[in-house]
C-alpha cells in the first residue's frame with residue numbers, strides 16, 4: 001500500500017477507542033519525519049534518548065518500532081522534486097495516530113507554502129500545545145526564569161497564518177482590491193496599486209474548540225488561570241471575536257461567573273478555582289517579562305501564538321529547549337518549536353533538547369509516564385552538571401560544551417542514576 005514508506009516488521013499500530021482515547025500496544029509503530037536542516041542532527045539523537053528512556057523504564061517489555069515517513073527536502077529526493085509532502089505521509093500520520101517530526105524549511109517570499117502549516121491544516125491538528133518551563137541552571141536573560149511556567153494553546157488552523165494571500169500587482173490582488181473598493185466600500189487601502197493582500201479568517205468554531213481544550217486542560221492540570229491573548233482593540237471581529245467567543249464558552253460550557261462585574265470570569269471545579277481573563281497581545285508581551293507569575297495557561301490565535309512561543313522560550317533558555325505538539329481530537333504530531341537553523345545543519349552542534357522534550361510529551365501522551373520521567377530527570381541532571389550544547393554553554397560560566405550527539409549520550413548516561 002505504501003510506496004516508499006517501509007512498515008517495520010515488528011510492532012503494531014496504536015488504535016483509537018470509540019471515545020478517541022488511545023489503545024497503545026507495548027510495541028507501537030511510531031512514524032517520524034527526520035526534518036530539514038538540523039533535522040539530521042537532532043532527530044537521530046532524540047530516537048536514541050527515547051529508546052534508552054524506555055529501556056530503562058520497562059526493561060524490554062515496551063519498545064518503539066520507529067518508521068520513517070517523509071516530508072520536505074528529503075521527500076523531493078525520494079519521490080520527485082515537486083513532492084514536498086507526499087500523500088502517503090498524511091495517510092501514515094492518520095493510520096498510525098501518533099508521530100513526531102523534525103523541522104521543515106519554508107522559504108521567505110516566493111517558493112512553496114509552509115509544509116508545517118499544510119500538515120496542521122490537512123490533518124486538522126488545530127491545537128499547537130507548547131509548554132514553557134524552566135530547567136534549573138539554564139542561562140536566561142531574565143532575573144527569575146523560574147517564575148515562567150506557562151502552557152500555550154495556539155490555534156493552529158486559521159488566522160492570517162492560513163496563508164491566503166495574493167502577491168502585489170498580480171491580476172488576483174487587483175481583483176480582490178477592486179472588489180473591496182467597489183463592492184465593499186473600503187477606503188482604507190493606502191496604496192491600492194501596489195498592495196499585496198492577505199486574508200485573516202477567524203471563526204467562532206475554530207476559536208471555541210481551541211479555547212475549550214485550554215480550559216479543560218486548566219481544569220485537569222489544576223492550573224490557576226486561562227488568559228485569552230488577542231489584539232481585539234484593533235482587529236475587532238477576528239481577534240476581538242476570539243476573546244468574546246472565549247468568554248462565552250467559559251460561561252456557557254464551564255459555568256464561569258463574572259468576576260467583579262467582568263469581563264474577567266471565575267470558574268469553579270470542586271474546590272478548584274480558575275480565573276478566565278484576557279490580555280491585549282502587545283501589553284501581554286511586556287507583562288510576561290515583568291510579571292510572568294501572573295500567567296499560566298494561554299489561549300491565542302495562530303500568529304500571536306507563533307510570536308509568543310519564541311518570546312517565552314527565550315525567557316527560559318531559548319528555542320533549543322522548547323518542545324511542542326500539534327493535536328487534533330485523535331491524531332498527534334509532536335515537534336520542536338524551532339526551525340531548521342540551516343547554518344548549523346549537519347554540524348552535530350545544536351541543542352537536541354527541543355525535540356527530546358517533544359518526545360517526552362509524546363511518551364506522556366502514550367501513558368508511558370516512567371519513560372517520560374526518565375527524560376525529564378536526565379535532562380535536569382545533565383544541565384545541572386553544566387553539560388550543554390553551544391547555545392547554553394556560551395552564556396554559562398564553566399560550562400562543559402558538548403556536541404548535539406554528546407548531549408544525548410550524556411542524558412542516556414544519567415538515566416535512572418538519580
Ligand SMILES: NC(=O)C1=CN([C@@H]2O[C@H](COP(=O)(O)OP(=O)(O)OC[C@H]3O[C@@H](n4cnc5c(N)ncnc54)[C@H](OP(=O)(O)O)[C@@H]3O)[C@@H](O)[C@H]2O)C=CC1
Nearest residue numbers: 103104105106107116319320337338339340341350351391
Ligand atoms: N516547525 C517547523 O518546522 C519550523 C520551521 N521553521 C523554518 O525553519 C527555517 C529557519 O528559520 P529561522 O527563522 O532561522 O529559525 P530557527 O528556529 O531555525 O533558528 C533561529 C535561531 O534559533 C537558534 N536555534 C534554533 N534551533 C536551535 C537548536 N536546536 N539549538 C540551538 N539553537 C537553536 C539559533 O540561534 P543562534 O543563531 O543564536 O545560534 C538559530 O540560528 C525557516 O525556513 C522557517 O520557516 C521555523 C520554525 C518552525
Ligand SMILES: O=C(O)CCC(=O)C(=O)O
Nearest residue numbers: 105106114116117306337
Ligand atoms: O512553517 C514554518 O516554516 C514556520 C512555523 C513556525 O514558526 C511555527 O510553527 O512556530
Ligand SMILES: [Mg+2]
Nearest residue numbers: 306309310337
Ligand atoms: Mg515559530
